[in-house]
Amino acid sequence: MEKMLENYCIKSCLKLKDDGKMRFDLHTHTTASDGSYHPKELIVKAQSIGLGGIAITDHDTTSGLEEGIKAGTDLSIMVIPGIEFSTDWGIDEVHILGYFIDYNNKRLLKLLNVLKRERWDRGKKIVGNLNSFGLKISWNDVITAAKGGVVGRPHIGQVLIDNKSVSSMKQAFDLYLGKGKPGYVSRFKLTTQQAIEEVKYAGGVPVLAHPGLLKQSEIVKDMLVWGLEGIEAFYPQHTRKQQRLFKKMGESYNLVLTGGSDFHGEKRYSNQLGSIAIPLKTILALKERRGGKQYYGNS
Ligand SMILES: [Zn+2]
Numbered sequence: 235m236e237k238m239l240e241n242y243c244i245k246s247c248l249k250l251k252d253d254g255k256m257r258f259d260l261h262t263h264t265t266a267s268d269g270s271y272h273p274k275e276l277i278v279k280a281q282s283i284g285l286g287g288i289a290i291t292d293h294d295t296t297s298g299l300e301e302g303i304k305a306g307t308d309l310s311i312m313v314i315p316g317i318e319f320s321t322d323w324g325i326d327e328v329h330i331l332g333y334f335i336d337y338n339n340k341r342l343l344k345l346l347n348v349l350k351r352e353r354w355d356r357g358k359k360i361v362g363n364l365n366s367f368g369l370k371i372s373w374n375d376v377i378t379a380a381k382g383g384v385v386g387r388p389h390i391g392q393v394l395i396d397n398k399s400v401s402s403m404k405q406a407f408d409l410y411l412g413k414g415k416p417g418y419v420s421r422f423k424l425t426t427q428q429a430i431e432e433v434k435y436a437g438g439v440p441v442l443a444h445p446g447l448l449k450q451s452e453i454v455k456d457m458l459v460w461g462l463e464g465i466e467a468f469y470p471q472h473t474r475k476q477q478r479l480f481k482k483m484g485e486s487y488n489l490v491l492t493g494g495s496d497f498h499g500e501k502r503y504s505n506q507l508g509s510i511a512i513p514l515k516t517i518l519a520l521k522e523r524r525g526g527k528q529y530y531g532n533s
């Protein structure tokens with residue numbers, strides 16, 4: 235464990251401690267999930283735009299972390315091991331980020347295997363649905379688009395774009411892949427409580443991702459008793475008003491205020507790497523919460 239910490243933080247944190255100007259993007263995706271950059275490419279890009287470091291937070295997988303951390307060590311870019319779990323809570327799909335997770339934790343790896351298999355089976359069913367609907371799309375092309383990472387709907391969307399069935403990712407979701415559309419298949423997801431707890435079991439710090447995308451922001455309060463430690467107040471799609479609201483909410487609940495761009499690559503989404511960048515002190519605050527029980531109601 236200590237050796238792993240050395241790699242991504244201790245040395246670089248100490249080196250950077252006095253430089254208040256360094257900026258960090260705490261929400262990024264790689265080809266391990268639905269991003270278009272390989273982990274190493276992402277680190278090179280982070281370096282080229284002057285970031286001090288990033289957190290890699292792929293959906294339901296940690297398989298990009300080792301490559302990313304190695305590249306970070308080589309290039310003196312801090313790489314925080316992270317994850318982003320998709321969870322269900324009533325009408326909302328709630329995303330929970332986990333920072334500083336022990337990505338070799340056996341319990342975590344077992345869980346991620348189950349989620350990977352579920353995504354695989356679901357992807358196959360979606361392709362079957364689309365074929366029965368008359369669209370030509372092969373499962374092999376989807377696997378190729380996923381570049382060895384976990385299969386998600388954006389990969390299927392990418393194949394539909396490539397074979398000219400649709401002209402954009404938005405159209406792929408609007409016509410075929412979104413809820414209620416011909417290709418849609420629901421997916422097994424953790425509950426929000428389970429995701430928060432699993433992040434903690436893996437020694438990580440659970441943070442609510444992009445609360446501005448929730449339909450019911452009052453549910454944040456319920457997450458506190460499960461051990462939520464932070465809230466992603468700074469996010470490209472948050473309005474100024476939302477940013478103020480989540481800042482206030484986070485402060486009153488004693489949560490770390492985090493932020494990140496949710497970068498997936500230039501092609502698929504407009505969010506650009508480093509468009510939201512936060513200071514080192516936020517990372518140090520997150521690190522202090524590892525294994526912490528400083529949440530509301532138990533301080
Ligand atoms: Zn998300």
Ligand SMILES: [Zn+2]
Nearest residue numbers: 261263318496
């Ligand atoms: Zn994300």
